[in-house]
Amino acid sequence: xxxxxxxxxxxxxxxxxxxxxxxxxxxxxxxxxxxxxxxxxxxxxxxxxxxxxxxxxxxxxxxxxxxxxxxxxxxxxxxxxxxxxxxxxxxxxxxxxxxxxxxxxxxxxxxxxxxxxxxxxxxxxxxxxxxxxxxxxxxxxxxxxxxxxxxxxxxxxxxxxxxxxxxxxxxxxxxxxxxxxxxxxxxxxxxxxxxxxxxxxxxxxxxxxxxxxxxxxxxxxxxxxxxxxxxxxxxxxxxxxxxxxxxxxxxxxxxxxxxxxxxxxxxxxxxxxxxxxxxxxxxxxxxxxxxxxxxxxxxxxxxxxxxxxxxxxxxxxxxxxxxxxxxxxxxxxxxxxxxxxxxxxxxxxxxxxxxxxxxxxxxxxxxxxxxxxxxxxxxxxxxxxxxxxxxxxxxxxxxxxxxxxxxxxxxxxxxxxxxxxxxxxxxxxxxxxxxxxxxxxxxxxxxxxxxxxxxxxxxxxxxxxxxxxxxxxxxxxxxxxxxxxxxxxxxxxxxxxxxxxxxxxxxxxxxxxxxxxxxxxxxxxxxxxxxxxxxxxxxxxxxxxxxxxxxxxx
Numbered sequence: 001x002x003x004x005x006x007x008x009x010x011x012x013x014x015x016x017x018x019x020x021x022x023x024x025x026x027x028x029x030x031x032x033x034x035x036x037x038x039x040x041x042x043x044x045x046x047x048x049x050x051x052x053x054x055x056x057x058x059x060x061x062x063x064x065x066x067x068x069x070x071x072x073x074x075x076x077x078x079x080x081x082x083x084x085x086x087x088x089x090x091x092x093x094x095x096x097x098x099x100x101x102x103x104x105x106x107x108x109x110x111x112x113x114x115x116x117x118x119x120x121x122x123x124x125x126x127x128x129x130x131x132x133x134x135x136x137x138x139x140x141x142x143x144x145x146x147x148x149x150x151x152x153x154x155x156x157x158x159x160x161x162x163x164x165x166x167x168x169x170x171x172x173x174x175x176x177x178x179x180x181x182x183x184x185x186x187x188x189x190x191x192x193x194x195x196x197x198x199x200x201x202x203x204x205x206x207x208x209x210x211x212x213x214x215x216x217x218x219x220x221x222x223x224x225x226x227x228x229x230x231x232x233x234x235x236x237x238x239x240x241x242x243x244x245x246x247x248x249x250x251x252x253x254x255x256x257x258x259x260x261x262x263x264x265x266x267x268x269x270x271x272x273x274x275x276x277x278x279x280x281x282x283x284x285x286x287x288x289x290x291x292x293x294x295x296x297x298x299x300x301x302x303x304x305x306x307x308x309x310x311x312x313x314x315x316x317x318x319x320x321x322x323x324x325x326x327x328x329x330x331x332x333x334x335x336x337x338x339x340x341x342x343x344x345x346x347x348x349x350x351x352x353x354x355x356x357x358x359x360x361x362x363x364x365x366x367x368x369x370x371x372x373x374x375x376x377x378x379x380x381x382x383x384x385x386x387x388x389x390x391x392x393x394x395x396x397x398x399x400x401x402x403x404x405x406x407x408x409x410x411x412x413x414x415x416x417x418x419x420x421x422x423x424x425x426x427x428x429x430x431x432x433x434x435x436x437x438x439x440x441x442x443x444x445x446x447x448x449x450x451x452x453x454x455x456x457x458x459x460x461x462x463x464x465x466x467x468x469x470x471x472x473x474x475x476x477x478x479x480x481x482x483x484x485x486x487x488x489x490x491x492x493x494x495x496x497x498x499x500x501x502x503x504x505x506x507x508x509x510x511x512x513x514x515x516x517x518x519x520x521x522x523x524x525x526x527x528x529x530x531x532x533x534x535x536x537x538x539x540x541x542x543x544x545x546x547x548x549x550x551x552x553x554x
Contacts, residue, residue: 019047028081029053029084029438040176045084053149055463058095066103069109072233073229075440083111086113102423112136112169116175145517202317209331214353217289219285220288225249228253228256233257250268251421269299271401285310290316293316296422309328315333316336374521376522392416394448395430397453430449447472447474461540468537478545
């Protein structure tokens with residue numbers, strides 16, 4: 001007989017022990033859609049103090065879990081627990097494949113709990129039954145099937161694998177009988193993980209790297225997702241300022257150095273117009289520094305961006321096997337510890353004395369100025385950046401708007417702009433923003449999404465209503481898959497499958513418990529965004545920009 005959630009008259013259930021291990025790791029929220037096979041897990045999560053949130057699609061639930069993780073990691077550094085996604089067997093698992101793949105490519109720690117039938121039952125009962133582990137193994141760091149007597153050891157391994165090194169998703173398949181039966185396993189403390197700060201470079205490779213850096217007159221750095229996940233923002237910023245090293249970041253690395261800083265050259269990886277100003281600096285550099293830089297975020301322009309024997313120092317705690325570029329001096333180290341070792345005893349000297357960095361920063365600012373005619377996507381992004389508080393977190397969906405807003409939106413802190421920049425999946429921005437707001441309710445959140453991306457996940461507006469989160473949703477309405485349409489034209493292909501009829505988004509928002517409004521000019525946008533900051537519920541700003549509004553923008 002089941003009594004309190006996670007326990008029976010005989011003691012703690014298997015589901016209860018799994019939930020308690022997640023709580024030990026710092027997890028406070030879980031997301032998903034119920035099914036009969038996961039009811040014991042849901043009860044156990046709630047009993048352990050992990051709030052379960054109902055969503056409209058498992059894909060969105062995984063992104064909400066990621067948003068929570070980003071918010072908590074911003075406040076606690078590397079001590080934040082992984083995200084938690086729960087799905088029932090069969091269709092629930094299949095629905096979540098996209099967000100699990102995103103966690104794999106975008107380096108997001110995620111525990112994916114799934115329910116399954118017992119092995120003996122699966123031999124004859126086939127309704128909704130398939131091999132979850134076989135489906136997921138290519139896109140997870142590990143997959144476990146829960147077994148009686150080893151639940152604690154399994155969860156210890158699952159949590160450490162999800163969090164250590166480059167974070168990622170770990171799958172835990174839980175048979176019904178294991179979840180519901182009692183266990184006599186004791187709840188033991190979590191084993192300590194490996195901190196990137198424990199990995200410090202040494203030996204001849206470090207000596208050679210220090211000699212190269214000490215003599216450099218034109219050093220330049222590019223930092224990425226690993227530096228963010230290691231909580232190395234303060235170390236990166238101090239290093240760049242102390243040694244006059246200009247910094248480029250990937251889109252996930254935005255804010256490692258305050259983007260208003262004269263040394264900050266903004267995000268890179270998708271915009272050819274930005275690359276035209278940034279890549280020549282790397283070609284001219286006499287010391288290229290890769291700081292937790294993972295080129296999985298980058299497009300083709302960043303394949304072999306410098307000569308194979310160029311003076312490149314890479315600081316990375318995880319070995320690289322991507323083959324995207326050459327590295328002369330690889331330092332196996334956490335970013336902060338590696339920078340400390342590299343700069344030890346090296347005197348600060350001026351750099352780039354020809355004014356190249358200031359010129360590039362000015363050229364980039366000019367390149368992405370708002371439209372002179374007064375309205376368009378660049379004007380939308382700049383107006384909202386001007387109106388919203390500096391601490392606002394922005395999320396961006398995939399599409400043409402993401403490339404432009406990632407160049408315009410400035411942030412002073414890591415994780416100040418959230419997006420899918422490795423998998424680049426649509427329908428991520430709204431749930432990312434919801435998870436961020438749930439975990440950090442004091443910080444304003446603005447969601448940037450295209451009309452097609454919003455339509456892909458419209459049901460989560462109802463979740464946004466139910467969760468009563470005052471998120472601002474800015475949808476760019478051009479009735480087209482603009483980025484794909486631009487590629488069609490560039491290849492002289494016919495316009496096929498990219499244009500669609502318009503949706504009355506303000507009416508939808510009003511029906512689904514929010515406040516929606518059409519926006520066609522900067523003054524209306526400014527007024528409505530300001531009012532949204534004082535609203536208890538969500539606000540949807542439908543900014544009509546017209547087809548081909550992104551031509552020539554990035």
